[in-house]
Amino acid sequence: YQTAPITTDDPCTLLGGGWSVLLKIDTYAALDAVNCTALGADAVRLTEFDILAPAEPLQAARLLAWTDVINSGAWILVVVVLEIEVRLQLRGELSSQFMASTRLLKYVLYTTLFLAAFYWGYAGDFIDVWDASLWLFAFIFIELNVFEWQSETSQRPETA
Numbered sequence: 001y002q003t004a005p006i007t008t009d010d011p012c013t014l015l016g017g018g019w020s021v022l023l024k025i026d027t028y029a030a031l032d033a034v035n036c037t038a039l040g041a042d043a044v045r046l047t048e049f050d051i052l053a054p055a056e057p058l059q060a061a062r063l064l065a066w067t068d069v070i071n072s073g074a075w076i077l078v079v080v081v082l083e084i085e086v087r088l089q090l091r092g093e094l095s096s097q098f099m100a101s102t103r104l105l106k107y108v109l110y111t112t113l114f115l116a117a118f119y120w121g122y123a124g125d126f127i128d129v130w131d132a133s134l135w136l137f138a139f140i141f142i143e144l145n146v147f148e149w150q151s152e153t154s155q156r157p158e159t160a
Contacts, residue, residue, distance in 0.1 A: 003044040003053070011043065011052060012036040022046075022053035025061040025125070064123055071116040071132070074109045078139065081105060082146065089150055099150070106143075110136070 008014065012033065019031035021039065029035055031052065042055040053061075081102050088094040117132035 001049070002047045003058070004047050006039075006043060006045050006052060011039045014052075017050065019050045019052060022051055022057050022061065024057050025064045060123065064120070064125060067116050067119050068128075071113060074112045074116070075135070078106065078109050078113075081109070082142070085146060085150075089153060094150065110139075 006014075011031070014031060015033065015036060017031075020028040021031055021035045023029055028051065038054075039052060040054055043052050044055070044058065045052055085094060085099075085102060088098065113132065113136060117129050117136070120126075120128040120132065
């Protein structure tokens with residue numbers, strides 16, 4: 001979201017106006033006498049909403065949001081690579097050179113996914129850690145099944 005400076009020198013003048021304060025990603029509190037005095041000079045307003053955000057929680061929320069974007073992109077690429085491998089395997093056109101390059105790409109993608117899960121754990125977002133762990137565990141088995149299938153079909157003699 002876009003941010004703008006708070007339009008007043010004293011955020012406590014906004015009390016009773018329906019304002020909220022960003023505490024951490026997806027966690028907000030109504031602006032009250034306690035948290036308005038705790039807002040630092042670096043606090044900003046999220047322009048689309050009546051939300052005030054101190055610099056540190058806003059930066060943490062942005063990092064977690066970027067982690068979500070990177071994680072989503074990595075998963076999409078994993079699925080695309082697996083789809084290409086399966087389609088080439090079905091057509092009998094899967095080469096060992098292609099497999100070596102996709103293996104390297106998958107190492108990068110899965111490392112990215114593990115790093116995202118570790119960052120969520122570090123940031124205290126344990127629901128996302130649990131979700132990522134389940135998906136990674138499931139894809140380990142998918143990869144093992146695809147690898148076994150590729151091994152079986154490469155050892156099978158060609159039929160005429």
